[in-house]
Amino acid sequence: MGYTLVQKIIKDHLVDGEMAPGNEIGLKIDQTLTQDATGTMAYLEFEAMGIDRVKTERSVAYIDHNTLQSGFENADDHKYIQTVAAKHGIYFSKPGNGICHQVHLERFGKPGKTLVGSDSHTPTGGGLGMLAMGAGGLDVAVAMGGGAYYINMPRIVNIELTGKLSPWVSAKDIILEVLRRLTVKGGVGKVIEYTGDGVASLSIPERATIANMGAELGATSSIFPSDEVTRAFLKAQGREEDFMPLVPDADAVYDEHDTIDLSALRPLAACPHSPDNVHPVSELSHVKVDQVCIGSCTNSSLADMLKVAAILKGKTIHPDVSVSISPGSKQVFRMLADCGALSDLIAAGARVLECTCGPCIGMGFSPSSKGVSVRTFNRNFEGRSGTADAQVYLVGPETAAACALTGYLTDPSTLGQAPEITLPENFLIDDRMVLPPCAPEEAREAQVVRGPNIKPVPVGGPLSQSLCADVLLKVGDNITTDHIMPAGAKVLPYRSNIPHLSQFCFYQVDPEFSSRAKQAGKGMIVAGANYGQGSSREHAALVPLYLGIRAVLAVSFARIHKANLINAGILPLTFANPEDYDRIAENNALSIDGLEDITSGKTEFILTNRTKGIQIPLVLDCSERQRRILQAGGLLGYTKNQK
Numbered sequence: 001m002g003y004t005l006v007q008k009i010i011k012d013h014l015v016d017g018e019m020a021p022g023n024e025i026g027l028k029i030d031q032t033l034t035q036d037a038t039g040t041m042a043y044l045e046f047e048a049m050g051i052d053r054v055k056t057e058r059s060v061a062y063i064d065h066n067t068l069q070s071g072f073e074n075a076d077d078h079k080y081i082q083t084v085a086a087k088h089g090i091y092f093s094k095p096g097n098g099i100c101h102q103v104h105l106e107r108f109g110k111p112g113k114t115l116v117g118s119d120s121h122t123p124t125g126g127g128l129g130m131l132a133m134g135a136g137g138l139d140v141a142v143a144m145g146g147g148a149y150y151i152n153m154p155r156i157v158n159i160e161l162t163g164k165l166s167p168w169v170s171a172k173d174i175i176l177e178v179l180r181r182l183t184v185k186g187g188v189g190k191v192i193e194y195t196g197d198g199v200a201s202l203s204i205p206e207r208a209t210i211a212n213m214g215a216e217l218g219a220t221s222s223i224f225p226s227d228e229v230t231r232a233f234l235k236a237q238g239r240e241e242d243f244m245p246l247v248p249d250a251d252a253v254y255d256e257h258d259t260i261d262l263s264a265l266r267p268l269a270a271c272p273h274s275p276d277n278v279h280p281v282s283e284l285s286h287v288k289v290d291q292v293c294i295g296s297c298t299n300s301s302l303a304d305m306l307k308v309a310a311i312l313k314g315k316t317i318h319p320d321v322s323v324s325i326s327p328g329s330k331q332v333f334r335m336l337a338d339c340g341a342l343s344d345l346i347a348a349g350a351r352v353l354e355c356t357c358g359p360c361i362g363m364g365f366s367p368s369s370k371g372v373s374v375r376t377f378n379r380n381f382e383g384r385s386g387t388a389d390a391q392v393y394l395v396g397p398e399t400a401a402a403c404a405l406t407g408y409l410t411d412p413s414t415l416g417q418a419p420e421i422t423l424p425e426n427f428l429i430d431d432r433m434v435l436p437p438c439a440p441e442e443a444r445e446a447q448v449v450r451g452p453n454i455k456p457v458p459v460g461g462p463l464s465q466s467l468c469a470d471v472l473l474k475v476g477d478n479i480t481t482d483h484i485m486p487a488g489a490k491v492l493p494y495r496s497n498i499p500h501l502s503q504f505c506f507y508q509v510d511p512e513f514s515s516r517a518k519q520a521g522k523g524m525i526v527a528g529a530n531y532g533q534g535s536s537r538e539h540a541a542l543v544p545l546y547l548g549i550r551a552v553l554a555v556s557f558a559r560i561h562k563a564n565l566i567n568a569g570i571l572p573l574t575f576a577n578p579e580d581y582d583r584i585a586e587n588n589a590l591s592i593d594g595l596e597d598i599t600s601g602k603t604e605f606i607l608t609n610r611t612k613g614i615q616i617p618l619v620l621d622c623s624e625r626q627r628r629i630l631q632a633g634g635l636l637g638y639t640k641n642q643k
């Protein structure tokens with residue numbers, strides 16, 4: 001039996017476990033990336049591990065999220081990350097050099113390699129044939145130190161792409177179609193492998209758009225083959241030597257299979273407030289638009305920007321619409337400027353922002369009250385834009401440009417002939433904003449600069465035999481990490497200050513949660529299905545830990561968040577019978593006994609709802625390694641004990 005793409009990469013990187021579905025496996029990690037909103041914590045954790053120099057082939061620290069700098073906090077974090085990176089062998093991509101995933105694709109990604117990043121959209125690298133995965137900062141710190149990265153051996157879903165996209169339809173419409181079919185929980189525990197004759201018609205940035213939004217499916221990763229298109233992209237980036245061909249074996253066996261006929265796709269939009277609430281744009285033409293945002297790690301490539309510029313060229317943006325443009329990288333930005341397309345965008349009335357995440361994470365450009373914002377981004381969770389009642393639609397660049405002109409949600413094919421864009425044979429290569437680390441002999445003397453906003457990482461205590469605590473919050477299905485630990489301009493500056501951050505925990509769901517938890521001293525959270533979907537931010541576990549949360553009881557968990565809970569020493573338990581979710585209410589007093597057996601492999605634990613006088617079976621679905629981590633009170637304690 002042959003191997004799929006993912007199986008080939010896993011086989012080459014396997015350092016622990018067996019490749020049987022569902023088994024926990026440890027992988028050697030070739031490359032890591034961090035961004036600044038998760039990076040400070042990741043490097044504090046790396047420092048706590050006491051390792052001098054990273055052991056990976058390439059580790060890069062990007063500054064792209066926290067660039068508003070409305071106070072000293074962001075700039076202090078940048079300085080900390082720059083100095084800690086230099087000392088420990090990590091390349092530093094300066095603010096202004098671009099969004100981590102776009103820059104990594106352009107300059108560092110390599111087919112066949114493994115990449116772990118402290119950002120959920122790290123799978124963007126799958127566009128280049130990498131096995132790229134998002135993780136919490138602590139897991140990235142361990143990988144930087146040469147430790148394995150652990151995942152459950154995924155189920156492998158083959159999506160076969162046939163035919164060719166019609167004019168005005170783009171890669172974003174492909175992944176929106178996948179989201180429509182599979183939903184935001186359809187990818188949990190799976191890797192999506194794209195194959196078929198349609199793949200050859202997709203450029204690397206288009207493949208990256210699709211792989212990027214596999215994160216919205218909850219998938220562990222998404223991956224494309226590495227073929228002649230990959231070679232041409234790497235050559236145009238001046239690094240053809242990084243190419244290696246990678247295709248699945250002809251007799252590879254997949255766990256699931258689906259087919260998408262690219263020629264049948266029409267422009268699609270994900271409607272408020274979920275990336276899987278997908279409808280044809282043509283059915284939404286009554287929706288009046290207030291704002292259009294173009295950019296983010298999903299759609300900020302040169303081709304995306306050139307398409308938008310060509311559609312807006314010589315025209316004026318609708319008087320009621322405000323348009324932002326954030327190019328994905330300095331490379332994209334300069335090439336847009338050099339070919340005159342930037343001037344076309346400015347002339348049409350676009351507001352050009354720096355090449356960072358910007359509006360995608362609520363760092364400015366929040367829509368008006370109840371405003372409709374049409375974005376080429378990947379997440380439209382309620383409140384994420386910074387405006388609680390905004391209505392955010394996710395679309396491809398062509399649709400976004402059409403909306404900018406008409407002021408309504410507009411199927412771009414109604415604009416007539418699609419613009420033809422030509423991509424240059426070679427990209428403009430200028431890596432001066434990527435600073436190499438100190439030489440090993442200088443590293444000992446190198447100073448790390450820490451600002452006053454940087455506070456210690458909270459660490460859990462060893463697990464006790466029984467847990468008695470009240471339910472401090474009960475929430476429903478699909479709770480995102482944006483609900484648990486919101487981001488945005490007011491909160492993000494405090495990513496390295498957990499005590500300050502704690503006042504915002506669940507703020508949009510229940511503004512009293514934080515003070516209630518502080519008063520109680522300890523507690524549990526009850527949740528529905530897919531708890532913790534969305535970002536990789538470990539703050540969504542570290543802040544609840546700081547607030548005394550000892551266990552989360554859910555119908556099911558999203559992958560990265562579950563790993564982050566375990567790393568923080570918080571028990572992630574599921575209901576043996578999902579309907580038992582209804583038998584627990586907020587404020588109920590609960591107890592769980594028998595936790596001394598956690599490392600014995602016991603999977604079922606009995607919860608007593610003392611308020612209702614009933615018992616409920618719970619399941620701990622964890623590997624032996626994870627059980628030992630929980631027993632030690634988290635991964636930091638566990639790693640120290642290992643030494």
Ligand code: MIC
Nearest residue numbers: 037038119120121535536537
């Ligand atoms: C996001 O898109 O939600 C973020 C901000 O990039 C996060 C990381 C973070 O919270 O810092 C992610 O996707 O992991």
Ligand code: SF4
Nearest residue numbers: 121296297357360361
């Ligand atoms: Fe940045 Fe948005 Fe991409 Fe997250 S999803 S990395 S905030 S651009």
